[in-house]
Amino acid sequence: MRRQYSSPVTRMVLTRIALGIGMLLLLSLIVFTATHALPGDIARTMLGQTATDEQVSALRSQLGLDRPLIVQYVDWLGGLFVGNFGTSLASGTPVSQLLAVLLGNTATLVLIAGAITIPLGILLGTVAARRPGSAWDVAISGTMQTILALPEFVVGILLVTVFAGKFLRLVPPTSPLDPRMSAIEQPALLILPVATMVLIAVPHLAESVKTLVRDQFAMGYTLTARLAGISEPRILSRYALPNTTGPVAQVVAITINYLLGGAVAVETVFSFPGIGSELVAAVSGRDFTVVQVITMGIATVMFVVFTLADILGILANPKLRNRI
């Protein structure tokens, strides 16, 4: 009998990658079809109202848009596999070059927002879970529920009105980052976008963590530990929290992906040059290659984040870990 060298974790990761690639392929087809189904096309958008049919067809042919859709799709997909993201139809610059600075800006925004959101959300959720119905629980849950009900752009505009309005000019109201510098070198312009992202993401995370921790507190082992006279903080740190690691990792993954999604709205509200605002502009201008690369990029990041969360969940769970 042949000995099996690959561990179940490796197998899981490989399965996951295979499945992920399949999913991304399917997604690429959906994105490609959806963008091409939009009314209007880039040639007319670029030429504006003083476009003659002759000029439009000349530009379409120059951009390769007169080729059959399937040829365009295969051509683009083939490029992706060799790391060629194509050329922005509108600007004629390679998409990788066009997105380089924007990607850095969005990454900075999401990472800083994540670094604040994740510990804060877990902390608030845990505090609220400890004594259901306590003043802390009511205060935290009430606030979270209120913010959850507000759309991202409303939160953003409220923050601008309060902290960058006519009376209280504490921070810049818009964030037109200078592309000649990195985002981190322009910290004042990051304050409101980061604050908005944190405000919209923390409630989701805190509410989920609260439910998970509260479930642990309702378990028999917690009662046993309490009866054995073990202190509450110790029960929390030693038993309840470690038991929630797997599910919390999942929730954190969802939060990171939620932040990525929130970036689209937040960047637009603050005129923040990033991947999200670029996606909005590219859809608006029918710059298909840019739309496709950004959506595929976001999908890939989401996939990686979920996979990492699953691996962490398995490693953190002795039952699963030991069977592996």
Next chain:
Amino acid sequence: MSGKPLSPRSSRLQRTLRRRAGRTLAAVAGITAAALLLTGCATGSSSSTSGGGGTLRVGIVSLSDADALDPASASTTGGYVIARQLFDTLSEYGTDGSWQPQLASSITADDSTAKVWTVELNDATWSDGTAVTADDVVYTVKRWFSEKLPPSGSLAFVDPDQVVAKDDKTVQFTLKYGTVTFPEAFTSPTTSIVPTGFDPANPIGSGPYTLKTNDPGVQLTFEANTDYFRGAPGSSELDVISFADSSSAVSALTANQIDVDASMDPTLVDLVTGTSGYSIYNYHTSGTLTWVMNTQQKPLDDPVVRQALMLSVDRQALVDQVYNGYATLGNDIFNPFDPMYNSSLPQREYSPAAAKAMLEAAGYSLPVTVELTGTDNQPTSVKQNEALVKQAAEAGFNIEYTYVDSATFYGDAYGTYPLSLSYWGYLGIFDQAAFTIANNAPYNSSHWQNDQYDELYNEAITTVDDTKRKALVAQMQQIEYQTGAYIVPLFADAVIGLSDSVTGTASYPNSDGAFGYNFRILSIS
């Protein structure tokens, strides 16, 4: 080990994986949908300056990936901004709205037929230090036609084979037919002169600035061309910064993130004037958001219905409410800044009762339904369309207004809408007609055609005598006023938000954009 049945746990794992995949798909679909939604909500004087220092920061709504470095292909705000900073046109509309030579020192007709024109050039240099020559002008014109670039569509009277360099500084155009308005045709930034062998990727121009950095859709930075033939620009550097909408640009202005808000929504003026250190600079222009009535679609194919709709527009209310007073009344004909403008026609008043009576007399049962399509081509577009729906309802019209995003608006359906709102103006009367309604014009989205109008146009365009020509134009505009396809309700002011540290302002009533995008005139202290 292939063929081994899945253990219960691995099948559970598979299910989870599938669920996960579905969740990611849904999330990405959600983001794309959000982007789509946001999209839906979500568009000189010859005075020479001594040259100044500092960086002038101009906010624009908005730059785009489609902003062309090739001036001939410019069709976006950013494209026009680039063209005006890097290049020169042979002529320009000056601060009083009349044309004057720019890169040219003179543009003169050789005889009384306006068929042969001689252009003398100023002593200008390209940013690589070489001189601007007559050969460059010839090259530029031939390039428009050989590469089928947009100016070739608007310069139907130019024969590219009959454009010759007489000497280093003299170009002679022998036109296909006499055209009195030849000099005005070279005011558009798309007709900027480029050097022989022009490479758009490395745009060498003769203009007041050179391009320093270009981050498409985000920011453009320029450096002063201190050797500019009309004098160095007022600031040593110029940054043009993109904003997603008018309100963020105003916020940025009053928070000292920019010095000039070049894309003001006139209803936001109070936010600027209410902040100390900031003010509004405005002037009347020939630019307009005009309703185009399609003469091939019911019911606007009937001149009576068109007349009735013209009477159903409360122009003063539009000026007051939609434009916050920053507009002047229009009279369904173009360009009050053209010396040929027919100002003797009575101002059309809002007369809903008269409109109703006209429709009923023509046998229509009220209300008459008209489909209106619009986009946000200007900050005031949506509000102007919504106002029409209400105003025309009083006059027996049922206007069904549909908003579409810009790319859809200018897509394949453009030219088929029964009624739509278009952004026009900043063109002389002849150019406006040549673009839209005269002699099977290339951009005739109204499909309006009138033989008598064409005859008058063809006679006027070759009539050198100003008095005679003015009489002919008066008749042309009379026809448009009575049976035309364009409702020109008003002319919008240029409304610009300024920091008090900016000086050197001037009006450019016949040019699109803040100061006609002539940012060289501004200094910053």
